[in-house]
Amino acid sequence: MSTEDRRSRRTRRLLRDALVALALERGYANVKVEDITERADLGRATFYKHYADKDALLSQVVSDLLEELHARLLPLVPASSVGFTGKPVLEMFRHALEERDLYRVILRGEGDGRALREFMDARTAAAAKVFQARADYRGVSPRIDIEVLARAWVGEQTAVMRWWLEADQPELSPEEITGMLHDLSLRGRHWANGFDGDPADG
Structure with a gap:
């Protein structure tokens, strides 16, 4: 990597960190480009060399996060399919625990919900693809529209994740949270509520 590339990467990281910190402190709507550059200790000209405005910065930050998450999940897709x-x-x-502050900004719906919609749409598309591949592999037809199924699954995860990340000190580990969601997905809410037998009987 060239010196220029390293400098550019460092600059983008400083701007990203400044945006995330300020959005958590003040709310995204109350953050100006001047605030970001001041927090990052960079000039306005440097900011505009990389981004048109703070919305462009947020969009790039979310895209980078999704790209990183995709790379981490890609090796796990074959088995999940x-x-x-x-x-x-x-x-x-x-990953959310490692990037806790950025996930909190996204899941809070900062930036008029654009970041959250981008995150949800990307995760829904990935889930729908896996669900369909799994159904095809097993030779079954989903009883619920794949898009509805994927959005329900992703919505459930993200709701739990936001609650989990907003805690000062999460009491549950990623493994514990995943175990609960795994059981809920396989056994259903009736079982999760402590009931046995046919849900229609209760």
Whole structure:
């Protein structure tokens, strides 16, 4: 990597960290480009060399996060396309813990919800692809529309993840959270509530 590339990467990281910290402190709507450059200790000209405005910075930050997450999940897709392993969910929760502040900004819906929609759409598309591949492999037809199924699954995960990340000190480990979601997915809410037998009987 050239000196210029290293300098550019460092600059983008400083701007990213400044945006995330300020969005958590003040709310994204109250953050200006001047605030970001001041926190990053960079000039405005440097900011505009890389981004048109703060929305462009946020969009790039989310895209980078999704690209990194995709790279981490990609090796786990083949096994998940055959059976539900829970490993991609565990890896995502581990990633969220490593990038806790950025995930909190996204899951709070900062930036008029654009970052959250981008995150949800990307995760839904990935889930739908895996669900369909799993159904095809097993020779079954989903009883619920794949898009609805994927959005319900992703929505459940992200709701739990936001609650988990907003805690000052998460009490549950990624493994514990994933185990619960795994059981809920395989056994259902009726079982999770402590009931046995036919749900219609209760």
